[in-house]
Amino acid sequence: xxxxxxILVKLKDAGFCINDKWLVKGVSLQVEKGKIVTxxxxxxxxxxxxAKIALGIYKKIDGEVEKxxxxxxxxxQKISIDWTLPLRVNDFMVLTESINKESIxxxxxxxxxxxxxxxxxxxxxxxxxxxxxLARAISKKPDLLVLxxxxxxxxxxxxxxxxxxxxxxxxxxxxxxxxxxxxxxxVMTATDHVVCxxxxxxxxxxxxxxxxxxxxKALFGExxxxxxxxxxxxxxxxxxxxxxxxxx
Amino acid sequence: xxxxxxxxxxxxxxxxxxxxxxxxxxxxxxRLSYFGDTLAHSALLGVTLAFTMEFNIALSVFIISSLxxxxxxxxxxxxxxxxxxxxxxxAHSSLAxxxxxxxxxxFIRFDIMGLLFGDILAVSVDDLLIIWIGxxxxxxxxxxxxxxxxxxxxxxxLAEAEGLNPxxxxxxxxxxxxxxxxxxxxxxxLLLITGMLIIPAAMARNLSSSPQSxxxxxxxxxxxxxxxxxxxxxxxxxxxxxxxxxxxxLLFILSLFKIKQxxxxxx
Numbered sequence: 001x002x003x004x005x006x007i008l009v010k011l012k013d014a015g016f017c018i019n020d021k022w023l024v025k026g027v028s029l030q031v032e033k034g035k036i037v038t039x040x041x042x043x044x045x046x047x048x049x050x051a052k053i054a055l056g057i058y059k060k061i062d063g064e065v066e067k068x069x070x071x072x073x074x075x076x077q078k079i080s081i082d083w084t085l086p087l088r089v090n091d092f093m094v095l096t097e098s099i100n101k102e103s104i105x106x107x108x109x110x111x112x113x114x115x116x117x118x119x120x121x122x123x124x125x126x127x128x129x130x131x132x133x134l135a136r137a138i139s140k141k142p143d144l145l146v147l148x149x150x151x152x153x154x155x156x157x158x159x160x161x162x163x164x165x166x167x168x169x170x171x172x173x174x175x176x177x178x179x180x181x182x183x184x185x186x187v188m189t190a191t192d193h194v195v196c197x198x199x200x201x202x203x204x205x206x207x208x209x210x211x212x213x214x215x216x217k218a219l220f221g222e223x224x225x226x227x228x229x230x231x232x233x234x235x236x237x238x239x240x241x242x243x244x245x246x247x248x
Numbered sequence: 249x250x251x252x253x254x255x256x257x258x259x260x261x262x263x264x265x266x267x268x269x270x271x272x273x274x275x276x277x278x279r280l281s282y283f284g285d286t287l288a289h290s291a292l293l294g295v296t297l298a299f300t301m302e303f304n305i306a307l308s309v310f311i312i313s314s315l316x317x318x319x320x321x322x323x324x325x326x327x328x329x330x331x332x333x334x335x336x337x338x339a340h341s342s343l344a345x346x347x348x349x350x351x352x353x354x355f356i357r358f359d360i361m362g363l364l365f366g367d368i369l370a371v372s373v374d375d376l377l378i379i380w381i382g383x384x385x386x387x388x389x390x391x392x393x394x395x396x397x398x399x400x401x402x403x404x405x406l407a408e409a410e411g412l413n414p415x416x417x418x419x420x421x422x423x424x425x426x427x428x429x430x431x432x433x434x435x436x437x438l439l440l441i442t443g444m445l446i447i448p449a450a451m452a453r454n455l456s457s458s459p460q461s462x463x464x465x466x467x468x469x470x471x472x473x474x475x476x477x478x479x480x481x482x483x484x485x486x487x488x489x490x491x492x493x494x495x496x497x498l499l500f501i502l503s504l505f506k507i508k509q510x511x512x513x514x515x
Binding site for chain 1: 276277279395398399401402403405406407408409410411412453456457458459460461462
């Protein structure tokens with residue numbers, strides 16, 4: 001599957017060092033069209049740094065980054081917007097690329113915030129703003145989506161719906177997704193490739209490979225391991241329409 | 249009918265206001281008021297240089313201001329001093345050096361008040377050409393870098409990640425700041441140029457809910473300030489710069505009533 005033409009971004013032994021401190025070191029990974037690569041790891045393990053290396057935000061890096069597309073959608077983990085700017089959701093949607101009204105409306109509807117279109121960005125709640133951020137990133141139909149904890153602050157039902165949406169987008173647009181998530185449930189169900197970070201790459205591979213890895217167990221503890229093993233057992237059925245389950 | 253000099257001043261002022269409107273919005277959004285002040289202070293050095301070398305004033309102010317901007321960027325990289333201290337250092341030392349140099353140039357008669365606060369009598373036909381051609385160029389370049397500049401004003405990392413090259417936009421914007429100071433110095437005077445950038449834009453912020461409408465109101469506010477200010481200047485024989493800025497202040501005060509209303513509506 002790893003046809004070189006499908007590669008969107010590739011990190012080779014990449015690392016970033018600031019003030020003599022390595023935030024992350026020796027990361028190799030690649031994101032391909034239609035695939036979801038997920039970064040997991042504890043706080044401070046270099047997940048966001050790795051994403052920023054892949055995006056080219058950090059320039060003085062160790063190793064190599066090869067980026068094969070400029071159509072990128074990014075949902076950063078933290079975003080501080082200066083409220084001295086009069087900015088409505090509608091203005092924010094066309095921030096980096098001019099897109100037509102239909103695409104804006106479609107994206108806002110998909111993330112469930114179309115009713116906030118004319119609201120001032122500063123008046124949104126944390127969860128609403130997060131949905132707008134995601135809508136903005138997908139509305140430009142990017143080749144590569146980089147989502148750094150895209151559903152933080154979103155309510156429980158919304159979280160599930162948004163993760164389903166992300167999966168759907170990956171399939172429909174055939175875009176590659178680099179996802180950072182703390183939600184191990186999601187990671188293990190929707191991801192094609194998992195990279196487990198802790199300042200360096202602890203282990204990586206398919207969700208099941210990672211789940212079996214001892215370093216992963218050491219990092220996340222026995223409970224996380226059990227979450228995964230439950231998913232392993234679910235593989236004897238497939239989900240069909242209307243929530244029915246069909247045995248293999 | 250008005251005197252020729254007044255028509256020239258009016259045409260010059262309108263040209264300046266059309267450019268300071270949109271640039272002023274970015275000065276407010278990017279918190280650059282003191283940066284603008286520093287460039288404007290250094291303009292005096294540019295003026296003295298122009299007189300000594302018999303050089304065009306606008307061009308020499310533009311060169312010196314760009315140079316000061318470059319020095320600032322270097323100092324920011326190489327020292328541990330906070331940004332506002334560096335700005336103050338450059339602003340006051342360049343103003344001081346400029347004044348000292350003027351002291352040496354005893355063979356030239358300087359209208360210091362005119363330099364500091366603007367002088368409508370001094371606007372020549374050449375100045376009009378510089379203002380309108382220079383202004384048109386500034387607006388054209390601003391339009392070209394609008395997307396990356398605005399996106400990186402909202403969030404630098406988003407702009408960088410999505411391939412907009414915000415660093416280049418920022419560098420170009422710095423040059424545009426030096427250029428607007430160079431073309432408006434005769435009109436408003438170097439002490440008050442930043443006021444012309446900030447006050448109409450601040451007024452516009454009170455009235456607007458989107459970036460585009462803020463730019464529009466800022467231009468309208470600037471135009472009204474220039475027209476009102478220049479008529480006052482003609483009528484009461486006051487300096488043109490202070491008259492224009494006072495008019496802008498009045499408009500700003502009026503705009504505060506609009507805020508009060510919208511807060512009431514919200515509650």
